[in-house]
Amino acid sequence: MKNCEVTKMIKNYDVAKDFANGESDIEGNNMFSEGNTIYSYGHHFPIAVKVRVLGGGKVALFNPNSYSNSTAKHKGYVESALSNNGYKLIRVIGCNLERVEEQIETNKKEMAELTDKLTRVRSPDVEQGYKRRIEQLKEDNDFLMDYALKRAI
Numbered sequence: 736m737k738n739c740e741v742t743k744m745i746k747n748y749d750v751a752k753d754f755a756n757g758e759s760d761i762e763g764n765n766m767f768s769e770g771n772t773i774y775s776y777g778h779h780f781p782i783a784v785k786v787r788v789l790g791g792g793k794v795a796l797f798n799p800n801s802y803s804n805s806t807a808k809h810k811g812y813v814e815s816a817l818s819n820n821g822y823k824l825i826r827v828i829g830c831n832l833e834r835v836e837e838q839i840e841t842n843k844k845e846m847a848e849l850t851d852k853l854t855r856v857r858s859p860d861v862e863q864g865y866k867r868r869i870e871q872l873k874e875d876n877d878f879l880m881d882y883a884l885k886r887a888i
Contacts, residue, residue: 751812754783755820766809772830775802775809781830782806782813785822792823794878799826799838825878835879842872842879 745753750763754773761768765776771785784796795817801807817824828834828841849865849872856862 747809748812748816751809751816754813755816755822765805766812773813775806780806782810783817783824784830793817793821795822795824796827796830796832797824798828798830799841800828823874823878825875827879832882835883839876839879839883842876846872 745761745763747763747766750761750766750768751773753761754768759768759770766782767774773782774780775782780798780800780802782798786794786796788794797814797817798810801810814824826842827838846869849869853862853865856865
């Protein structure tokens with residue numbers, strides 16, 4: 736009889752939790768981390784990158800793009816795990832800081848659309864959701880503009 740080694744596959748939500756807790760080089764089912772980056776299905780799709788900021792604080796760049804239903808689940812696990820561990824999530828296309836200006840413009844367009852929707856909304860709950868999202872987009876843009884200014888200097 737052959738001696739077979741059985742390896743246990745880590746569940747994707749555990750990969751996300753371990754990543755948020757500071758572990759790296761973790762592999763699950765089509766989701767893995769290397770260093771400060773966690774990926775879905777391969778290096779072509781980073782979900783999030785933990786970054787250092789002056790003054791401390793926990794910040795992660797979070798990819799707002801979508802790829803598939805399973806990648807959306809992976810993103811949900813990572814977003815929840817990072818948020819629950821006190822990370823501020825900054826949405827940046829592809830987690831790529833070279834695309835800061837593009838993300839700022841995307842955020843401005845979304846804020847304008849939501850502001851327009853606020854004029855027609857009837858539900859207080861929906862109104863609060865729009866207002867929270869607008870505030871989140873403003874905070875993201877403040878962070879991204881600060882980064883862009885520092886990079887330009």
